[in-house]
Amino acid sequence: MNSANAPRLRMGVLGCADIAWRRTLPAMVANPSIDVVAIASRRAAKAAKFTARFGGRPITGYERLLDSPDVDxxxxPLPALMHAEWVETTLLAGKHVLVEKPMTASLADTARxxxxxKERGLVLLENYMFLHHSQHAAVRALLDAGAIGEIRGFASDFTIPPKPEGDIRYQQDVGGGAFLDFGGYPVRAALHFLGHGLDVVGAVFRYDTVTNVVMxxxxxxxTTTGIPAQLSFGMEHSYRTHYELRGSTGRLFLDRAFTPPESYQPVVRIERQDYREERVLPPDHQFANVLAFFVDAVLEGVDLEPHHTGTLAQAELIDRIRDAASVQKI
Structure with missing residues (x-):
């Protein structure tokens, strides 16, 4: 696919988010199968800033980008509560879509x-990029090899310090708060390692009455066999992205589980009675990996059904957690 005569995917970017600037667009322009042809913003200056660095033509207004015949x-990367509207509009314009997580804020919208x-023969992929990092496959291999015995429990955290006042995550009708943004990571990791069909035993959300969002x-x-998953999330903590698997004979830990830089060498820690081991894994570039996967899905027809099954399971579980949560106002 990377030869001079291989097909290339002409991509547009709808929105000039920080994640696009820092992580996704650098990986996108480095992919030899992608041409960045246009970047749209509601502000002309911001679109121009992005195209000056990453190429393509600046476009003011999202609709104008979707009208572009040279965008495949x-x-x-828009805020979470804008995803449903613009994913639908983009699909109706006949374009394939890679959308930042969560795909939408509800199971009903995600399924729709x-x-x-599917009806239009288009690729739609939710970007939970951490699933495309090789460290999680290495953890799975260790579990399958019996490194900690049978799984007896799972724990995971994604927390960050407070953001500046006015950050999009504090806007109820746009960013939607910490649960949609950060809570989805440990939930998806629990699904990844424990399987689908998890019961919601309970949840507690801290709700800010000034910003009207979950903090x-x-x-x-x-699981149906009583294996617990203890998860935490938030944007009023020290930074932590971590998971731990507890087994019948030991424990396994992985830090920087969700957002490792491409140069970072992950360290898996295994503890058993009178035994401790650290395994340094090779660095990997999860943003480059998910983009390569998306390109293959569009150009080569890679089967996305397993990913869609995971997306639907995630959306369904997020709905149930939100419905079950005890909300404590602060």
Missing amino acids: AVYI LLELA SGSILLA
């Missing part, structure tokens, strides 16, 4: 959009 696929993409929370899930 669109990357959408996946069905729309942090804790969640307890369980």
